[in-house]
Amino acid sequence: MPWILDNNLPIYTQVLERIEIRIISGEYKPGDKLPSVRELASEAGVNPNTMQKACTELERIGLVITQRTNGRSVTTDEELIRSCKDRLIRNRMQDFVIHMQALGCGKETVITLLQQEWEEN
Amino acid sequence: MPWILDNNLPIYTQVLERIEIRIISGEYKPGDKLPSVRELASEAGVNPNTMQKACTELERIGLVITQRTNGRSVTTDEELIRSCKDRLIRNRMQDFVIHMQALGCGKETVITLLQQEWEEN
DNA sequence: ACTACTGTATTAAGCATCTAATACAGTAAT
DNA sequence: ATTACTGTATTAGATGCTTAATACAGTAGT
Numbered sequence: 001m002p003w004i005l006d007n008n009l010p011i012y013t014q015v016l017e018r019i020e021i022r023i024i025s026g027e028y029k030p031g032d033k034l035p036s037v038r039e040l041a042s043e044a045g046v047n048p049n050t051m052q053k054a055c056t057e058l059e060r061i062g063l064v065i066t067q068r069t070n071g072r073s074v075t076t077d078e079e080l081i082r083s084c085k086d087r088l089i090r091n092r093m094q095d096f097v098i099h100m101q102a103l104g105c106g107k108e109t110v111i112t113l114l115q116q117e118w119e120e121n
Numbered sequence: 122m123p124w125i126l127d128n129n130l131p132i133y134t135q136v137l138e139r140i141e142i143r144i145i146s147g148e149y150k151p152g153d154k155l156p157s158v159r160e161l162a163s164e165a166g167v168n169p170n171t172m173q174k175a176c177t178e179l180e181r182i183g184l185v186i187t188q189r190t191n192g193r194s195v196t197t198d199e200e201l202i203r204s205c206k207d208r209l210i211r212n213r214m215q216d217f218v219i220h221m222q223a224l225g226c227g228k229e230t231v232i233t234l235l236q237q238e239w240e241e242n
Numbered sequence: 243a244c245t246a247c248t249g250t251a252t253t254a255a256g257c258a259t260c261t262a263a264t265a266c267a268g269t270a271a272t
Numbered sequence: 273a274t275t276a277c278t279g280t281a282t283t284a285g286a287t288g289c290t291t292a293a294t295a296c297a298g299t300a301g302t
Contacts, residue, residue, distance in 0.1 A: 008130060010289060025225050036248065047291045052250075069248050069298035089224055089234065096217045097238045103210055104146050107239045111232060113210065117218045118228050131259060157278065168261045173280075190268035190278050 002045025015044050016054040017088070023063055023074055024085040034064060034072040123166025136165050137175040138209070144184055144195055145206045155185060155193040 005014050019040070022028045034055075035043070041051035055072065058064045062080055064072045075081065100110050126135050140161070143149045155176075156164070162172035176193065179185045183201055185193045196202065221231050 008134065010129065012289080013129065021223050037250090038248090049292085050290060053289095055249085066249070067299085068250085070300075071248055085224065089221070089226060092217065092220050092224070093234055093238045096213065097235070097242065099213050100210070101242065102142050102146075103206065103213070105210060107236070110239075111235065113214055114218070114232065114235070115228070117214045118231075121218065121222065133259080158280090159278090170262085171260060174259095176279085187279070188269085189280085191270080192278055 003043075011046055012050050012053040012057070015040075015046060015051060016057050018044075019054065019058060020061075020063060020084065020088065023081060024088070028074050030074050030076045030078055030081065032074045034074065036071060124164075132167055133171050133174040133178070136161075136167060136172060137178050139165075140175065140179060141182075141184060141205065141209065145202060145209070149195050151195050151197045151199055151202070153195045155195065157192060 003015065003018060005011055019028075019034075028034060034040070037052050037055055038048050040055070041048040044051065055064070055066075059066050059072070061084065062077070063075055063084060065075055066072050105113075124136065124139060126132055140149075140155075149155060155161070158173050158176055159169050161176075162169040165172065176185070176187075180187050180193070182205065183198070184196055184205060186196055187193050226234075
């Protein structure tokens, strides 16, 4: 079952974040072997090259370690995982606040709407 | 001074939203004449064709009325403007909640972080 | 040794976006 | 009428993203 993706954003950035979330949430634990590029690509329903691009970026960030011919595994640096989570949360939060302010929403209004939206899921 | 834009999203969608916000916020009032495509493009620092694409979409949405050879003006349908604002807020809100939940944030945590972030601007 | 799996690299094609440079028809003011 | 401004259309080129089809070198298990 292919992952549901947003057409307006590059696919590789979206699958990148999906895998980041799996690591952050502990679905992929520190030291765990990652599924192969081909496997992930197949699961996500994207081209292996696209998934490869995302995995290369994961390596650059440091969240995964690559063994050239023997797969990838999640970093054991739990502090890095934590800071990565914080970064993602902070980015989303800033983006959200900026846009809600641009739309002329007051803080209390936003919080009220947020409470409503949160229940519906 | 060119508008600050996000490289990961199509420019025409971003300038579209910028103009929507000007209408929603009342900076461009109902019935007002809009700056010309060339003028907006120059202000935003984008190609006139790109701005044209955004303006065409504004017309499709109904937020502006086009007089073929004599410029554009903001709709006088204030109800439409309001519903457009609601739509933008709702979309942002849903997107935000989905991502914060994916990142494993609880509702209270989100609200606390939101309060903090809000003050800093 | 053989097999099946790794990550990686390359080439080609299709597609959307963006920019640039023009051109045209109609409006408004002079 | 002339001038300066509208929105609109067209053509071309550059770039980035995505897919597809291969190929290669190294590892692990048998």
